[in-house]
Structures are given as C-alpha cells and as structure tokens.
Amino acid sequence: MQREIEAWGIPTMSLSNNPTRTEPVRPPRWAHVRFPRGSIFGEPGNADKQRKVLRDTLEAAYAITEPGGRVELPYRWEAPPVQFRGRSITEGS
Amino acid sequence: MLKADRSWIPAFRAKYREWWPQAEPLIREHKYADAFKTYPFPRFEATPWTPLTKPLSRATVALLTTSGMYRKGTDMPFNGDHPEGDLGFRLIPGDVARASLDVLHPHIPQEVAREDMNTVFPLWYLQELERERFIGKVAGSHYSILGYNTRAADIAEHVAPAIAALMKAEGVDLALIAPV
Numbered sequence: 001m002q003r004e005i006e007a008w009g010i011p012t013m014s015l016s017n018n019p020t021r022t023e024p025v026r027p028p029r030w031a032h033v034r035f036p037r038g039s040i041f042g043e044p045g046n047a048d049k050q051r052k053v054l055r056d057t058l059e060a061a062y063a064i065t066e067p068g069g070r071v072e073l074p075y076r077w078e079a080p081p082v083q084f085r086g087r088s089i090t091e092g093s
Numbered sequence: 094m095l096k097a098d099r100s101w102i103p104a105f106r107a108k109y110r111e112w113w114p115q116a117e118p119l120i121r122e123h124k125y126a127d128a129f130k131t132y133p134f135p136r137f138e139a140t141p142w143t144p145l146t147k148p149l150s151r152a153t154v155a156l157l158t159t160s161g162m163y164r165k166g167t168d169m170p171f172n173g174d175h176p177e178g179d180l181g182f183r184l185i186p187g188d189v190a191r192a193s194l195d196v197l198h199p200h201i202p203q204e205v206a207r208e209d210m211n212t213v214f215p216l217w218y219l220q221e222l223e224r225e226r227f228i229g230k231v232a233g234s235h236y237s238i239l240g241y242n243t244r245a246a247d248i249a250e251h252v253a254p255a256i257a258a259l260m261k262a263e264g265v266d267l268a269l270i271a272p273v
Contacts, residue, residue, distance in 0.1 A: 001157070001238070002270045003141050004253030007097030010260050011145040014270040026140040038160075038201035038273050044209030047218075054215045058228065061267055062149050067140035084202045 002027045013061035015040045015053075018093045029064040031057045031071045036082040036089035043079035096143075101135040102246045108133035109246070113177075116243070120176040135245060145267055147229070152266035155232035156185075157256065159240030159272045160206055160213040161198030164189060171239040173199040178242035180252055184259070185235040191217065200241045201273045213273055232265050240273050 006012045006028045014030045016022035017040060022030060033053060035042055042049040053073060060071040081088035112133055119128035145152070161171040163183045171179040185194070196206045196213070206213045216235060222228045236256050242248060260268055 001159075001248055001253050001256075002268075003137070004097055004249050005157075005257045005260065005268050005270070006143050007141040008254060008257035008261070009096075009143050010257055010265055010268050011143045012268045012270055014272065016272065024134065024136065026137045028140055028142055036202075038198075038203070038205050039212040040271050040273060041212050041215050044205055044212050047211070050211045050215055051218050051221070054218050055222065055227065057269065058149055058154070058222070058267075061269070062145055065144075067142040082202050082205060 011061070013057060013064075015057060017091070021093070026068055028067055029061055029069050031060050031073050033073050033075065034091045035075075035077050036091060037084060037093040038082060039077075042075060043077060046078070049075055049078075096141055097249070098137065098139055098141070099249065101137065102249065105133055105135050105246050109244075113243075117176055132243070147266050149228050149267075150226055151229040153230040153232050153264055154219060154228050154267045154269060155260055155263070155265045156214060156216060156219065156235040157268055157270045158214045158235075158237050159198075159270075160196045160201065160237065161239040162194055162196050162206075162210075162214055162237040164193045165195050167193065170195070170197040173197050173239070173241075177244055179239040180242065180244060180247055181238070182252060182256055183237040185214075185216075185237055187216070187220075187231050187233050187235065189216070198239055198241065198273065213271060229266070232260070233263050234259060236260075 002012045077090040081090045116128040168183045
C-alpha cells in the first residue's frame with residue numbers, strides 16, 4: 001500500500017512494530033516503534049506519549065531524505081501486556 | 094506518472110493460484126502460521142520515492158489506518174470472516190465524530206482501539222498539530238483498510254491507486270500510514 005501511494009506521487013511515511021516483516025517490503029520512509037500489535041501509537045490513554053510518537057514520526061518524514069530511510073523511536077510500552085490469542089505482548093506483532 | 098515496479102505481479106498471481114487451494118483450509122482452521130509459511134511474499138529490488146518538498150508547517154497530511162476502522166451506522170463494517178480478507182476501504186472524514194468510530198479487525202486486540210482510537214488513528218492530535226502550526230493542514234479525508242488481506246496484487250493494482258487518486262484530488266502532501 002505504502003509503495004503504491006508513494007509511486008503515484010504522494011510522499012508516504014509509515015510506522016512498524018515488526019521490522020522483520022517491514023524491511024523486505026522496502027517502504028520509502030518508516031519509523032520503528034516498540035509497541036504491541038494493535039497499538040502503533042502507544043498505550044491507550046497515554047496522550048502525551050501518543051502525541052510524541054505522532055510528532056516524531058512526522059518530523060522523521062521530513063528528515064528522511066534517502067529512499068528506505070528509517071528512524072528508531074525511543075518509546076516503550078508502559079502498561080500491562082496486551083493479551084492476544086493466548087499470548088502476552090509488549091512489543092511486536 | 095506511475096513510478097511503481099509492477100513486474101512482480103504476474104509471478105505473484107501465478108503463485109497465488111497455487112497457494113490458495115492449500116492455504117484456504119488452513120486459514121479456515123485459524124492455522125495462520127502454517128498457511129503463510131508458503132505465501133508468495135513479493136520481493137522488491139527498488140524503493141519507490143517521491144521527495145517531500147514542503148516543510149511540515151505547510152504540508153497537508155492524511156492518515157491511513159489498517160485497523161479496519163469504520164463509522165458505525167454509516168459504513169458497512171469490514172468482512173473479518175472472509176479468509177482472503179476484505180479489499181474495500183472506508184473514507185473517514187476529517188470532522189468525524191470520535192464516538193461514531195469502531196474497528197473490525199479479527200487479527201488485532203480490538204478492545205485496545207475501542208478503549209482509545211488514538212492508539213491506531215490519532216486524528217485529534219493531528220488537529221492539535223495543525224492548530225500549533227506544526228503541520229500545515231489536516232486533510233479533509235482519511236482512509237481505513239482491513240490490514241489482513243492475502244490479495245497483495247489487487248491491493249497494488251486496485252485499492253492503493255484509488256486511495257492515491259483521492260489523496261491527490263485533496264492536495265495531500267504527506268500520507269501517514271499506520272499499520273496495526
């Protein structure tokens with residue numbers, strides 16, 4: 001999806017909680033976030049962190065000037081693990 | 094002009110036709126790891142690139158979430174039961190009422206998004222950034238797809254160009270793509 005929108009002439013930026021799956025797709029610009037599946041902007045109710053993730057991601061979209069550029073966002077999950085299909089997840093999908 | 098490399102599509106479609114009859118029964122039994130072990134993931138040699146020439150403070154920004162978000166009572170929910178996923182997309186207006194939004198995505202913990210939609214779709218913080226002049230403008234429309242979809246070639250050939258055309262028509266300078 002990201003590759004195609006970029007290819008039609010619209011700059012794109014994305015987030016990923018799973019670099020192993022993201023790297024082969026070769027997205028134009030992306031940010032790695034260490035949050036669990038389903039919460040790419042951080043834990044529910046944490047407005048300050050969600051704002052920072054959004055702001056940092058947008059800043060990275062402008063700062064990245066080479067195709068495939070990525071940034072590492074420093075934030076971590078600070079809530080109980082997400083429960084999904086019998087697994088407890090604090091990072092990744 | 095399209096700058097995408099579509100050379101992977103014929104081989105993908107051929108391999109998909111072989112993959113699907115083996116994968117479908119596994120997916121129906123929710124054996125996703127087994128089903129996707131042999132999925133013909135496309136390989137790409139190059140990275141498409143459109144320079145972002147405007148500073149953020151003058152850029153119009155649109156969001157695209159893969160959370161299966163839709164407007165209750167207005168949009169048809171995504172089909173979370175189909176083993177190939179759902180090829181549709183929903184247009185979420187920039188002035189949408191937060192309480193009208195829901196997600197339908199069987200492969201994420203939906204209760205987290207339902208508790209706080211900002212976890213997948215921070216439209217209201219994007220509006221704050223517009224008021225602070227950190228970005229130029231929040232786009233008039235935003236987009237939602239169901240992130241689970243096996244038909245990658247159809248996403249590339251049909252769904253993504255339709256969304257890109259709508260973004261172009263609204264003068265979007267930057268698309269922020271938020272997977273789940």
